[in-house]
Amino acid sequence: MSDPPVRWDERLRRFVVTGHRAVVAVLQDPAAYSSRVAPQVPAGDRELLAGFTQWSASWLFFLDPPEHTARRTPVAKSLAPRALAPVEHHAIELAAQLPTAFDAVADFAHPLAARVVAEVLGDTGAGFFARARAMERASANARDPAARRAGLEAIAAAVTALRSTVDEVTGAHSLMLMFAGIETTQNLIANTLHALLTHPGTWDSALPEAVEEGARYAPPVRGVLRRTTRAVVLAGVAIPAGAELVALTAAANRDPAVFTHPDRFDPARRPNRHLTFGLGRHYCPGAELTRRTTIAALAALRARHPGLRLTGPAPRWRDHDPLVHAPVSLLVTGAGQG
Numbered sequence: 001m002s003d004p005p006v007r008w009d010e011r012l013r014r015f016v017v018t019g020h021r022a023v024v025a026v027l028q029d030p031a032a033y034s035s036r037v038a039p040q041v042p043a044g045d046r047e048l049l050a051g052f053t054q055w056s057a058s059w060l061f062f063l064d065p066p067e068h069t070a071r072r073t074p075v076a077k078s079l080a081p082r083a084l085a086p087v088e089h090h091a092i093e094l095a096a097q098l099p100t101a102f103d104a105v106a107d108f109a110h111p112l113a114a115r116v117v118a119e120v121l122g123d124t125g126a127g128f129f130a131r132a133r134a135m136e137r138a139s140a141n142a143r144d145p146a147a148r149r150a151g152l153e154a155i156a157a158a159v160t161a162l163r164s165t166v167d168e169v170t171g172a173h174s175l176m177l178m179f180a181g182i183e184t185t186q187n188l189i190a191n192t193l194h195a196l197l198t199h200p201g202t203w204d205s206a207l208p209e210a211v212e213e214g215a216r217y218a219p220p221v222r223g224v225l226r227r228t229t230r231a232v233v234l235a236g237v238a239i240p241a242g243a244e245l246v247a248l249t250a251a252a253n254r255d256p257a258v259f260t261h262p263d264r265f266d267p268a269r270r271p272n273r274h275l276t277f278g279l280g281r282h283y284c285p286g287a288e289l290t291r292r293t294t295i296a297a298l299a300a301l302r303a304r305h306p307g308l309r310l311t312g313p314a315p316r317w318r319d320h321d322p323l324v325h326a327p328v329s330l331l332v333t334g335a336g337q338g
């Protein structure tokens, strides 16, 4: 028997929404399902992250209309296609420098994603890349106290650096795009690459469709949080006002009512109505940028190493956040071919 589309999870203390239809209903109704569910910073980190907490409270993810509507327009403009950095050029340039055997996350996906966001923000200084790398390493090694601490310090340093150069609104915006755009894109490249390399015969697939399927099949972001503003009934389940729920877009992406053979990685799948970039007012404004970057990344890798394959043990998956899904590293080699 399949899981119910909505259920209470005692361990999470949240309702969990998994059905495609129910997730769509949540995402399309910001009046009933508020986005004001900012993450809680652990008590021991509050002092160090005071600047971060102050800024992140103004991030689009956590706002509702009308405040959200007013703030979204300039963000969407900054990410509009004509404003996009020359991502193809960066992908080719980075791929050309790759050795035969490398880590596709640390040596390629991360630097490319950081470069693209740096260009959008107009901050291509060494400090930006060092902070982006430290933040990434912290999430990759969240159980290592030293790496975690280094990551938190990088976040605090990013706030300090931004405060000394730009006003508060611009600073908060820049930090938001660092968080929203770098690891997500890096992880979509890594997940799609992993899917292509572990499903024989798919490496040469047409890329726009393959990237879309990568986003559906192995989404780097597995869900979003909401809080009910009033009592609602969702897929027959009564939910009281003020309840938190997690809309699991990754589960909706496998709903057999919408996708045939949902557990199959089918790089030619069409249509592909996945919810990895959300829906409605909060729909990811970086979706086009990330799609273009991932397509460019895989095209450049394929051109550089036509016979690319995985090496080493099965990858370790990130475990710092249950809503993030991506490998810590992805060891590959182009040896022998190309």
Ligand code: HEM
Pocket (backbone or CB within 6 Å): 035, 060, 061, 062, 072, 075, 079, 117, 120, 176, 177, 180, 181, 182, 184, 185, 188, 219, 220, 221, 224, 225, 276, 277, 278, 279, 281, 282, 283, 284, 285, 286, 287, 289, 290
């Ligand atoms: C694979 C890559 C990405 C994924 C899976 C992803 C996913 C998402 C999702 C699911 C949302 C909606 C959140 C919600 O409804 O609460 C969102 C919003 C957002 N994303 Fe992305 N994103 C990606 C890449 C990017 C990039 C590259 C940028 C910018 C450089 C970006 C910037 C944003 C911003 C600013 C929002 C907030 C929009 C709003 O609340 O109105 N994202 N993203």
